[in-house]
Amino acid sequence: xxxxxxxxxxxxxxxxxxxxxxxxxxxxxxxxxxxxxxxxxxxxxxxxxxxxxxxxxxxxxxxxxxxxxxxxxxxxxxxxxxxxxxxxxxxxxxxxxxxxxxxxxxxxxxxxxxxxxxxxxxxxxxxxxxxxxxxxxxxxxxxxxxxxxxxxxxxxxxxxxxxxxxxxxxxxxxxxxxxxxxxxxxxxxxxxxxxxxxxxxxxxxxxxxxxxxxxxxxxxxxxxxxxxxxxxxxxxxxxxxxxxxxxxxxxxxxxxxxxxxxxxxx
Amino acid sequence: xxxxxxxxxxxxxxxxxxxxxxxxxxxxxxxxxxxxxxxxxxxxxxxxxxxxxxxxxxxxxxxxxxxxxxxxxxxxxxxxxxxxxxxxxxxxxxxxxxxxxxxxxxxxxxxxxxxxxxxxxxxxxxxxxxxxxxxxxxxxxxxxxxxxxxxxxxx
Ligand SMILES: Cc1cc2nc3c(=O)[nH]c(=O)nc-3n(C[C@H](O)[C@H](O)[C@H](O)COP(=O)(O)OP(=O)(O)OC[C@H]3O[C@@H](n4cnc5c(N)ncnc54)[C@H](O)[C@@H]3O)c2cc1C
Ligand code: FES
Ligand code: FES
Numbered sequence: 001x002x003x004x005x006x007x008x009x010x011x012x013x014x015x016x017x018x019x020x021x022x023x024x025x026x027x028x029x030x031x032x033x034x035x036x037x038x039x040x041x042x043x044x045x046x047x048x049x050x051x052x053x054x055x056x057x058x059x060x061x062x063x064x065x066x067x068x069x070x071x072x073x074x075x076x077x078x079x080x081x082x083x084x085x086x087x088x089x090x091x092x093x094x095x096x097x098x099x100x101x102x103x104x105x106x107x108x109x110x111x112x113x114x115x116x117x118x119x120x121x122x123x124x125x126x127x128x129x130x131x132x133x134x135x136x137x138x139x140x141x142x143x144x145x146x147x148x149x150x151x152x153x154x155x156x157x158x159x160x161x162x163x164x165x166x167x168x169x170x171x172x173x174x175x176x177x178x179x180x181x182x183x184x185x186x187x188x189x190x191x192x193x194x195x196x197x198x199x200x201x202x203x204x205x206x207x208x209x210x211x212x213x214x215x216x217x218x219x220x221x222x223x224x225x226x227x228x229x230x231x232x233x234x235x236x237x238x239x240x241x242x243x244x245x246x247x248x249x250x251x252x253x254x255x256x257x258x259x260x261x262x263x264x265x266x
Numbered sequence: 267x268x269x270x271x272x273x274x275x276x277x278x279x280x281x282x283x284x285x286x287x288x289x290x291x292x293x294x295x296x297x298x299x300x301x302x303x304x305x306x307x308x309x310x311x312x313x314x315x316x317x318x319x320x321x322x323x324x325x326x327x328x329x330x331x332x333x334x335x336x337x338x339x340x341x342x343x344x345x346x347x348x349x350x351x352x353x354x355x356x357x358x359x360x361x362x363x364x365x366x367x368x369x370x371x372x373x374x375x376x377x378x379x380x381x382x383x384x385x386x387x388x389x390x391x392x393x394x395x396x397x398x399x400x401x402x403x404x405x406x407x408x409x410x411x412x413x414x415x416x417x418x419x420x421x
Contacts, residue, residue, distance in 0.1 A: 001286040002286070003284065003285065003286055004285045004286060005285050006268050006285030006329060006331040008331070008334075028329075028332075031327060031328060031329065031332065032309065032327055035288075035327050035328065035329065036308060036309055036327065038286070039307070039308070048285060048329075050331070050332060052332065076321070099396075099397065100312070100396035100397025100398075101322055101375065101378055101379070101382075101394055101396070101397060102312060102315055102322050102323050102324045102327075102375070102378075102397045103309070103324075103397060105318075105321040105322060105323050106321075106323050106324075106327070106328070182396060
């Protein structure tokens with residue numbers, strides 16, 4: 001690791017101050033992505049601003065139509081939350097499929113969504129549920145937030161405070177785990193929401209998480225796995241790497257979508 | 267430098283650390299608690315697993331400064347004098363190790379599994395050990411050990 005100065009922010013105001021004073025500073029949450037990045041010398045911040053202890057970033061609140069989760073909420077907390085399990089069981093189940101127990105004990109919702117890894121799980125839930133990303137300066141709709149691999153609408157120094165997930169009528173997530181890393185080779189989050197059926201695919205897209213509109217249209221007509229027969233994910237913009245080719249990932253994405261629908265319809 | 271203080275295996279310690287000092291390096295190099303191993307240094311193998319405020323975490327993926335104020339237990343802190351912790355006892359009884367390099371992390375992760383679920387199935391044990399790699403045993407005896415530990419903890 002290159003040397004940097006560690007700073008701990010006690011409040012959002014203090015974090016904002018430290019970040020604006022130090023243009024080369026970076027935010028540290030659970031560190032499960034950022035610390036390996038520092039160790040690999042892929043980042044060279046002058047300062048690291050630890051936001052983990054800021055009270056305004058903690059907590060889960062549930063209302064009649066939405067679940068709002070603080071950015072610093074760890075995967076284990078989302079997965080084990082009785083409230084999240086009741087309101088959006090697919091979201092709690094997704095959280096417990098991330099990484100391993102040690103990673104889930106440190107990694108956070110805000111860190112995962114800010115990072116927008118193309119193989120991460122949360123971005124699919126955020127996009128399929130039509131969630132809103134609440135930051136220190138504004139509210140951003142999921143459809144506008146994800147902007148390609150590791151790219152988001154966040155400006156420098158903008159901190160995710162919380163994410164508000166509208167409660168869907170029904171939803172499910174199905175993931176094909178990479179056998180070594182545990183990340184998604186392909187994952188599909190299917191949600192039947194007040195604004196229609198939404199299908200988000202992670203793990204497969206070369207531009208990160210995306211909505212599969214053909215599947216959404218087919219499921220809107222008939223909410224059954226059979227409605228997806230013959231539909232194919234376009235593989236021209238799918239990831240190809242040493243683990244799988246783009247055609248295989250596109251195929252897996254379609255299979256995961258069917259499985260997610262089957263989880264819902266039984 | 268950042269001044270930090272925390273409790274480790276019941277003892278209060280303090281240190282001046284650089285921002286980039288990893289928690290595992292502080293534990294091994296400065297506190298000389300070398301039971302916590304570094305297998306990969308890339309968050310994959312789980313050899314560096316410790317308990318931090320009740321939760322199992324990989325100490326190679328944490329800055330020492332993040333642990334300020336925490337209550338840490340390492341493999342050295344599990345036994346009660348000469349009396350092994352139930353999970354340690356079970357690993358010895360069931361031959362849950364060969365070279366032993368992964369064992370501190372396996373034992374800490376197993377303690378974590380049993381805290382959350384005192385009666386895990388084989389499948390739940392395998393899932394609980396996803397973050398830990400063993401190059402020797404083939405895992406069969408490790409799974410047996412966790413089941414045995416669950417029995418020992420009931421009596
Ligand atoms: C072994 C291993 C397996 C994993 N497996 C999976 C998996 O299966 N699925 C999966 O989805 N993920 C997986 N992960 C990643 C894990 O979920 C991370 O926890 C997550 O991606 C990042 O969260 P974090 O809190 O650790 O963020 P950090 O690593 O602290 O930060 C990540 C990035 O987000 C920025 N950031 C953090 N918080 C905020 C905020 N509130 N506002 C703005 N920017 C912020 C940071 O500056 C940094 O750039 C795995 C990680 C490991 C080490
Ligand atoms: S040394 Fe920490 S996970 Fe391998
Ligand atoms: S006993 Fe040798 S690595 Fe597990």
